[in-house]
Amino acid sequence: MAERPHRRTPDQLRSRLWFDNPDNPGMTALYLERYLNFGLTGKELQGKKPIIGIAQTGSDLSPCNRHHIELAKRVRDGITAAGGVAFEFPCHPIQETGKRPTACLDRNLSYLSLVEVLYGYPLDGVVLLTGCDKTMPACLMAAATVNIPAISLNVGPMLNGWHHGERTGSGTIVWKARERHAAGDIDYQQFIDIVGSSAPSVGHCNTMGTASTMNALAEALGMSLPGSAAIPAPYRERGQMAYETGKRIVEMVWEDLKPSDIMTREAFENVIVANAAIGGSTNAPIHINAIAKHIGVPLDNNDWERIGFEIPLLVNMQPAGEYLGEEYFRAGGLPAVIAELIGGGKIHENALTCTGTTIGENCTGKFTWDHDVIRSYDNPLKEKAGFLNLKGTLFDSAIMKTSVISPEFQERYLNNPDDPNAFEGPVVVFDGPEDYHHRIDDPSLHIDEHTILIMRGAGPIGYPGAAEVVNMQPPGALIKRGVLSLPCIGDGRQSGTSGTPSILNASPEAAIGGGLALLQTGDRIRIDLNKRSADILLSPEELEKRRADLEARGGYAYPASQTPWQEIQRSMVDQLSEGMTLKPAVKYQRVAQTFGVPRDNH
Numbered sequence: 001m002a003e004r005p006h007r008r009t010p011d012q013l014r015s016r017l018w019f020d021n022p023d024n025p026g027m028t029a030l031y032l033e034r035y036l037n038f039g040l041t042g043k044e045l046q047g048k049k050p051i052i053g054i055a056q057t058g059s060d061l062s063p064c065n066r067h068h069i070e071l072a073k074r075v076r077d078g079i080t081a082a083g084g085v086a087f088e089f090p091c092h093p094i095q096e097t098g099k100r101p102t103a104c105l106d107r108n109l110s111y112l113s114l115v116e117v118l119y120g121y122p123l124d125g126v127v128l129l130t131g132c133d134k135t136m137p138a139c140l141m142a143a144a145t146v147n148i149p150a151i152s153l154n155v156g157p158m159l160n161g162w163h164h165g166e167r168t169g170s171g172t173i174v175w176k177a178r179e180r181h182a183a184g185d186i187d188y189q190q191f192i193d194i195v196g197s198s199a200p201s202v203g204h205c206n207t208m209g210t211a212s213t214m215n216a217l218a219e220a221l222g223m224s225l226p227g228s229a230a231i232p233a234p235y236r237e238r239g240q241m242a243y244e245t246g247k248r249i250v251e252m253v254w255e256d257l258k259p260s261d262i263m264t265r266e267a268f269e270n271v272i273v274a275n276a277a278i279g280g281s282t283n284a285p286i287h288i289n290a291i292a293k294h295i296g297v298p299l300d301n302n303d304w305e306r307i308g309f310e311i312p313l314l315v316n317m318q319p320a321g322e323y324l325g326e327e328y329f330r331a332g333g334l335p336a337v338i339a340e341l342i343g344g345g346k347i348h349e350n351a352l353t354c355t356g357t358t359i360g361e362n363c364t365g366k367f368t369w370d371h372d373v374i375r376s377y378d379n380p381l382k383e384k385a386g387f388l389n390l391k392g393t394l395f396d397s398a399i400m401k402t403s404v405i406s407p408e409f410q411e412r413y414l415n416n417p418d419d420p421n422a423f424e425g426p427v428v429v430f431d432g433p434e435d436y437h438h439r440i441d442d443p444s445l446h447i448d449e450h451t452i453l454i455m456r457g458a459g460p461i462g463y464p465g466a467a468e469v470v471n472m473q474p475p476g477a478l479i480k481r482g483v484l485s486l487p488c489i490g491d492g493r494q495s496g497t498s499g500t501p502s503i504l505n506a507s508p509e510a511a512i513g514g515g516l517a518l519l520q521t522g523d524r525i526r527i528d529l530n531k532r533s534a535d536i537l538l539s540p541e542e543l544e545k546r547r548a549d550l551e552a553r554g555g556y557a558y559p560a561s562q563t564p565w566q567e568i569q570r571s572m573v574d575q576l577s578e579g580m581t582l583k584p585a586v587k588y589q590r591v592a593q594t595f596g597v598p599r600d601n602h
Contacts, residue, residue, distance in 0.1 A: 078246020
């Protein structure tokens with residue numbers, strides 16, 4: 001059993017320094033009077049009740065999270081029932097499929113704004129409403145920085161998509177439909193209709209893409225109630241969980257249960273293990289490493305390979321498997337996965353969670369009844385399902401997701417008995433997705449089944465924001481011959497809904513002189529998964545000459561900033577392997593405890 005936190009008294013509530021401070025009646029009156037003007041009463045604000053924020057990420061601009069507009073009402077009901085007072089406020093919108101040039105550009109912007117809200121307003125605790133990819137890390141990064149009691153609640157996945165009797169998973173169907181369109185099997189309107197079938201209801205991606213991954217990992221980290229991540233958005237259990245989350249945050253305030261009590265090294269190791277078992281997104285290391293930095297826990301991509309690579313794949317869910325969110329929820333969701341991992345001795349069972357109990361207490365024995373959807377630990381879909389962290393003259397760090405290596409890819413590139421799990425080949429280099437789309441079908445490139453596709457200029461600085469553009473399909477001529485994937489390497493990201501075993505998140509990126517900036521079409525490179533290496537097959541002298549030439553040209557060219565935020569972020573952002581955090585921001589930790597309450601405003 002975990003040691004339970006001490007109980008706070010009403011006099012220790014942070015909000016009392018705004019609303020009930022007899023030592024400063026002038027400021028107390030000023031703070032109170034304007035919060036009464038929409039119908040709140042003085043008795044509510046001065047009645048020794050915790051003030052609980054509801055960080056609202058749902059809006060018309062964020063369709064994946066829009067259902068939170070309704071769910072927040074149930075969160076509010078729970079807060080009220082438990083004796084708290086709810087204050088709902090908006091967060092900067094982040095929608096993966098809507099924001100150009102990439103939603104990842106806005107993760108740090110949303111984080112910064114939420115830090116200011118959580119620290120500068122009279123909040124004793126907060127419910128973080130998450131969903132679409134970047135809202136979960138933005139919210140948890142802010143909660144980690146300020147360190148007041150916090151709990152997260154995701155909006156839930158959409159219902160299963162269907163088309164002509166087959167499941168169509170959000171995102172995943174896009175890549176499959178692209179193949180059919182390139183092969184000439186379907187026309188433009190059929191393409192649109194098939195992809196549209198994958199979004200039948202409110203909610204985020206119904207596949208194990210980045211949204212489902214990140215919210216499952218919030219639960220694995222201990223920041224969400226057990227079983228909450230997998231509930232489909234329209235199900236009644238989603239509203240019930242919203243109510244329970246609202247109730248629980250009030251108790252967390254009284255217990256003074258903060259993110260720093262929950263987000264420990266052991267909890268982050270549990271996250272890495274869980275991510276491998278669920279077939280989680282390659283975006284996970286970026287965001288989880290960022291959260292760890294803001295709470296002060298050392299974590300890097302070496303940890304993801306060392307702790308996670310040999311963990312088996314247990315969840316049979318697209319893109320690594322067959323099913324979608326509804327089946328995964330009915331099979332038991334993350335608690336059933338954690339139960340299997342506990343049985344395999346892979347979980348730190350004593351890690352404290354937002355329930356006030358440990359992950360072991362929450363999940364032990366919660367085994368699934370459906371071992372087709374959630375496999376037992378000794379009968380996985382894949383024996384080793386974690387990430388590899390590759391290094392060499394191409395980059396210092398890049399991630400490869402092994403759970404989505406298809407039999408076709410394995411046979412073509414990795415089954416040479418004289419050189420197992422390794423391949424060499426010539427590269428074709430693309431400078432951004434526009435260049436790729438313009439030239440991929442150009443026959444003069446001579447792309448064949450041995451070619452390796454390179455995407456550069458797609459990182460945090462080069463794009464800017466690091467875009468999901470590395471998962472490049474082969475030319476249409478190869479697709480018609482049945483070659484559905486080529487090795488892809490890039491300094492950007494890939495959608496978590498994609499089943500392509502690309503080598504991603506290459507750091508340092510081309511924009512700051514990483515190895516990809518030195519490549520030329522026709523160069524040969526070697527990837528060795530056994531040695532975890534990725535190298536340009538050129539002499540050190542030639543590489544040094546190319547680097548000198550690159551520097552003489554003023555470095556790798558990338559598009560100019562188009563907005564103030566693009567310029568600001570580019571000036572201080574770290575690389576993907578480091579979590580793409582803002583370098584000056586990570587030194588601000590446990591702000592509520594370090595600096596106390598901010599100065600008065602009048």
